[in-house]
Amino acid sequence: MLKFLPSSTLLLLGYLHYSHAQCTTPSITVASGTHAPTGTICPGDLIFEDNFDELDLKKWNHEQTLGGGGNWEFEWYTNSRYNSYVDGGILYIKPTLLADENGEEFLSSGTLDINGGSPADEYGKVEVRAKLPSGDWLWPAIWFLPRYNQYSSWPISGEIDLMESRGNRNYVNGSGVNIGTQLVSSTLHWGPAWNINKYMLTHAERLNPEGYDANWHNYQMTWTDNEINFSIDDEPLATFAPPSGGFWEWGDLDTSGYDNPWKRNTKMAPFDQEFYIILNLACGGTSYFPDDATNPGGKPWQNPSGTASTDFWKGRDQWLPTWQLETDNAAFKIDYVRIWAL
Structure with a gap:
């Protein structure tokens, strides 16, 4: 039997209603939906x-799925206060092990996003103050x-990754770079087909x-x-500005064999349409x-394997102690989410 880890994803449901002052030039920001601001x-x-x-x-809203997010992740996203809860003004998204009625254990976590895109x-302008988890x-x-x-x-309609990271404290690539908790990245995903994703042209990383x-960051x-x-903590990380021919020109996609879906x-x-925010902790x-990076205790699975999730679960003696579940070290902590009009 495959084992899954409970987790949580949070999806943003609604904007608070604010009163707006009169302005000569309205914002270029567009916000829609039943909870969007009213007026100008x-x-x-x-x-x-x-x-x-x-x-x-x-x-x-909690997404509840075993779908693996398109990456064959190993967690089970649930709506459970074991996996997503607020304490002392902080949102915690925490992985846990849950047992079903037969005593079988599952890995669960959380993912939260907006309700139906509204x-x-x-x-x-977006700012999220967060402290990242540690745990392999x-x-x-x-x-x-x-x-x-x-x-x-x-990725034809795009994806914006404000922040991604890995919880391994000592995960080192072939160049000797720690690509675990010491590294975060921001990325735009885009392309004319699922197998033509030009994200590496719009990908940036920062080491700490x-x-x-170890600490909170914005x-x-x-x-x-x-x-x-x-940006991170008001220090610019990257600016991605397409040329006059847009992302199609930037990606040199005339030879891709596809028609330009953005030409009109x-x-x-x-990235000229409405997007919604997602907060999640996957596993x-x-x-x-990557399989070719080194990690204390090794890596329990290989990415091409057809039994990756089973191999991961069988290797829990390697990764579970690093989570220190008796503490909150493995929790993804969010202090606030703020969005301003431009």
Whole structure:
């Protein structure tokens, strides 16, 4: 029997309603849905804020799935207060082991995002203050998906990864770089087909020898109708600004064998539509943890294996002690989420 780890994903359900001052030039930010701000949106308006004084399920939705997120991850996303809860103004997304009625253990975690894509926004400034987890093969992420998939399925309609990291404290690649808790990345995913993803043209990384699990950090994005900027703690990480021919030109996709799905739209397409935010803590999978990096105790599975999840579970004596579940070290902690209009 395959074993799964419970987890949680949180999806943003709704914007708070704010009153807006009159402004001569309205914001370029678009926000729609039943919980979106009413009236004119002005530049600089705070259009969403959650300080997690409570887990408000009018704002957030739990995705419940064993689907593996397209990466054959090993967690089971649940709506469970074992996996996602608020304590002292902090949102915790924590992996746990749960037993079913037969005593079989499953790995669960959490993922939260907006309810049905409502509300979602196009263009704006985002800041999420978070402390990353430590524990082998944990995969925290703050990311965005399109509300309507206006240009077709992934990655044609795009994906924005504000922050991704790995929970391994001593996971080192062939160049001697720690690609675990010491490294975070921001990425745009885009391309004309699932197997033509030009994300490496819009991918940036930052190393922190202290580890991003050691302290709180602010993960920031400014998304305009000309470019997308990523920063950490107000220090710029990367600016991705497509040329006049858009991402099609940037990716040199004329020879891809596909027609340009964005040619009737702005140069920012597919990043010229409404996206919604996702907070999640995944585990393992067959894409994000390279086989050729070294880790104390080894890696229990190989990515090409047809029994990767079973091999992972059988190797729990390697990874489970690193989670230190008697503490909150393995929890992905979020202090606040804030979104402003431009």
